[in-house]
Amino acid sequence: MISGEQRVDPELTTVIESVVGGTPCANSGEFHYSLAERRWEWSDDLARMFGYEPGTVRPTTELLLSHQHPDDRATGEAVIHRVEDGEPFCGRHRIIDTADRVREVIVIGDYESDDQGTVVGTTGFYIDLTDALEEERNDALDNVLPETIAARAPIEQAKGILALIYGLNSEQAFAVLKWRSQHTNTKLRALAARLVEEARQFDPNSPGARTRFDHVLLTVHELVDPAADAS
Template sequence: MSTVTPSSSVDDPISMDVPADVVEDVLEGSLEDKAVNPPPEPEAAATGAAVWDPLNALTAGTAEPAARFRYDVRSGDWWWSPGMFDLHGLTEGDVEPSTELLMSHKHPEDLAATEQTLRSVLASGEPFCCRHRVVDTHGRVREVLSVGEAVCDADGRITTVQGYFVDLTAAFSAATERASATARAIEQRRPAVDPTIEQAKGVLIAAFRLSPDAALELLTWRSEEIRVDLSVVSRGLVAEFHSLQDDNLSAARRACAHLGLMALDED
């Protein structure tokens, strides 16, 4: 797996007693792979602080699959649940999770934003929620919502970043299909373009130097004025200009006469 180098450096990496070199290591992908054990209980519970559970807040009443992760700021270790490995197209036990592995699977267009999210949570400790794309080992793009928080020790130092990846790919596909079906239904209900109306518009565009929309408005007005279908009005106007008449009328005067408009003075 190739290492992804972050697109930008950390100018002001930390504001809550987390060593600057730790944040640099996270974002520069220089952490060494280490043996990872299942995560302990959050330290916030030991201090009596309420533990915010983003999964309950996000997926209450839904069946969205969620993959868990935890990053130990002090040691640089990552823990991934089996779902995290599956989401990235990996097999648990074949590879150890790391910052560079995580970043290497970000969609190129979302990499910078993901780096900024990680930088922000390490600096502020505030809960986060963002949508981005993961490209798995098979090249499949997954639409993912990541949500999580930083956990602090009794002295307020950030010790852990933990949270969930919720795979929304199926939901996005369904929404896209519904939107496409709606667009197709609208297109099917749209009346076919009448070539005669288009020809009549061309006549008015040439005669009066109108825009296509203005030409159509003029034809529609005449149709409503005399209570005759628009296609009939258009056909009559086109026929008027196809006929051979030796009356020396200009195109503008001929159009005015057919549409029942007051005659124009020629320039």
């Protein structure tokens, strides 16, 4: 369980609330990992996502690995190792809860630093796409893409890209985009415009395209023109 004494980014909490529409439910959950103590902490919703009642289990790396879907184990392990290394990441894979139910999740996280800028841990959240995956993917195609084509606005285009690549709906895609903007102190429009430009430079059907896009999403703020960010 995540303790109130931990310095969890309040902006991240806002994003989580946005992703689930501000309604308590089990389709998202927050985590924190301390590098110094090598200790995981889960929110109550994340514990339930894995099938545990809050407070009944202590999350560990070994426990997380035991819940990885066999076919997605390499992807799941890569996400966990990036958490342990204090690196930003974004990944999609399947887990198996205590009832042997397969859940498809997106995991997004970033490093957490102290007042001196030293990386002290990782904080992030899981989004469970299982129950409404097909419906939300269809909504993204039906609602986001026509809006993107008609408006041709950078933010809408970026939302459409995130929706297609990660299977998010429009609101979830915007929440992720907003989080990256706030977490990196980069203006949303400038970040979105650069994300669209970077996304145009690779073939989404090529091997490793998803992995490359994960990297783009987490580092695109470094490529934003300072003049564009100031406008």
